[in-house]
Amino acid sequence: MQHYFVPFAQLRQQPTILVDSTGLGAALVLAHWRGAATPESLRDDTSAGSVLRALRAPTVPGFAAAAVSANHFDVDGFVGVWSLLYPEAALRHEALLRLTATLGDFRELDWNNPLADHALKLVCWLNAKEKALFYPPFGAPAVRRREDEASADKFAWFLPAFGEILENPEVGRGAWEPEFVRVHEASAVMQSSATYLTRYPEIGLLVVHTPEPLPYYALFGPTAGFDMVLSCYGGQRYEFEYKYTTWIDLESRPTLPRLPLDNLATRLNALETSARRWTFDPVTDTGPLLRLAGKGLTKAQRYADPDQRPIYTSSMPPEVMEHEIVTFFQQHYAAITPRRYWSWTEIREVGAKAMAS
Template identity: 75%
Template sequence: MKFFVPFARLRQQPTIVVDSTANGAALVLAHWRGAPTPAALRDDTSAGSVLRALHAPATPGLEASAVTANHFDIDGFIGVWSLLHPAQALRHERLLRLTATLGDFRELDRSDPLADAALQLVGWLNAKEQELFYRPFGAPALRRREDEASAEKFAWFLPSFGAVLENPETGRAAWEPEYRRVKQATAVMASAHTRIRRYPEIGLVVIETPEPLPYYALFGPTAGFDMVLSLYSGNRYEFEYKYTTWIDLESQPTLPRLPLAALAARLNALETTPRRWTHDGITDTGPLLRLEGSGLAKAQRYADPDQRPIYASSISPEKLEQEVVAFFQAGYAAIEPRRYWSWADIRAAGEQLVD
């Protein structure tokens, strides 16, 4: 029988590390860039690597009884839970894979027959996390380290999740508010009010829709793409590098993240309002480029777009889209997509752009 241990105790016994990486682990099952996950077990999500491992019981290190992670999120939790409940996890493998993908990449495939069930599970996990603990990236506000504080979340969720997986109705009171909100937003995304333009050569999706929406709806049509430019009414905009370019994505090659300073400078040269275009660094999990983005805490940047202020620009949507597309077309002109970029490779690609 496997059991969970707080991250600080991983070296006290042979330990499997999920959705994290650490020296001294018996086995690492993570999609983090550069993580030593065995090649045969690599997957888009860390939970996916765990599920692959459950199909390969002879994997060296899998015999370790202790399991840990250095943070709590949906993908990592599902990976940890699956190691502790392997038979149940394999019975629900497709649903757990969908749930981990939705939790990490925010991509909801409306055509999948299990999409509603995955949204319900994600909604339950999100609601109970906020009700009982703190929201994602909220540990610093409590003056606690995430690897320490998150152990309390695992202690509550690990014995509770299986019942909701088997019968989502038992968690309806928790998951229904977010479920309804996302379903309404998904209807907007599928309506004539929304227009979507794709630029596959640079991995960009442009979404033109009236108001900011929850990520689970907004990013639904972006599977296979790594950048999203959202154009809202009233000249309100956000550009985002998806989490798919922070991790080692297994399913397809990707282009490296490019530093956004030059693009921000170009937009600031065009901007006539007092606000300034700001951006996050390329190593952030989901870098944003937006007006006055530097004033947002990490928890706000991770939260849904409809839960943060988005300011009006003087730049027209047509001009903004033109500038963003031109920037990345030029930046990626001499770069070929591939798998397993190192952070050193990504920085080097950015330096070539500056040069």
């Protein structure tokens, strides 16, 4: 079966496999989105992982559909779509593609993995070319187009070009090298004595103490197995973030549901004596941030690396900030058992109880 890509708007014009997306009328859904209709046997942490499982189970209902689509462009979704169009190469590079999709979506990278540098080069190449030729992630409104429409142009360019870079990253060195070097330099800081980590596995929190804001691929590198990160930078600058791992249906391990950050922000604002206020994103955001407010950030700015946005000085010392974050989640998660496949309705119900307590 030779698959081919179609723009999302054409989903219902022929039987279509939908990757890293949801939509009515798909013959087969291969997505890790919460509540997506991915067959149970094909569920995976990443949507690309579900595609790779499907390539090894081609008799699954709906796989015979020739058309493939997605409603947005990102690393995970692209790797999944590309794998359906080039299945032999995808299965030959399965471990690398899985690592690439995980890095793209969760920003996690095990530097001890022999494929780590190769995966990082691929992601950096995709990032650089996407920004140079099109628009950055969540930047479609700036070009006055819907993402499901505008992203089709990205797929049309990247799908035939990616295979060469996958086989020989040196061909794309000019594009991937600047970010690759930047991430390596930041990872050296993360692994140095200037940085230390404090783990709270019972609540899924990792606290990172490091001098300056860093790129996500370095900052989140050691966060596998954790779903919340409190970044504590020099000068009493902080950001708390729910990772993307709790926006999707994670297959590999149970998770705790996201809790609204209203009460936590209220507590922090009661302690904050600077002129700034603690603000937060709703739990339905892909990566909610809790941070001291300045000029409002766009979604594209919040998705960008922490070292590319201002992070303001708090009046609270780091030990107070860490204590408040840890105490809040220890109290509210005490009676909640981690599990897989929370629905958004269940998450809202749990959150409402936490807000009332």
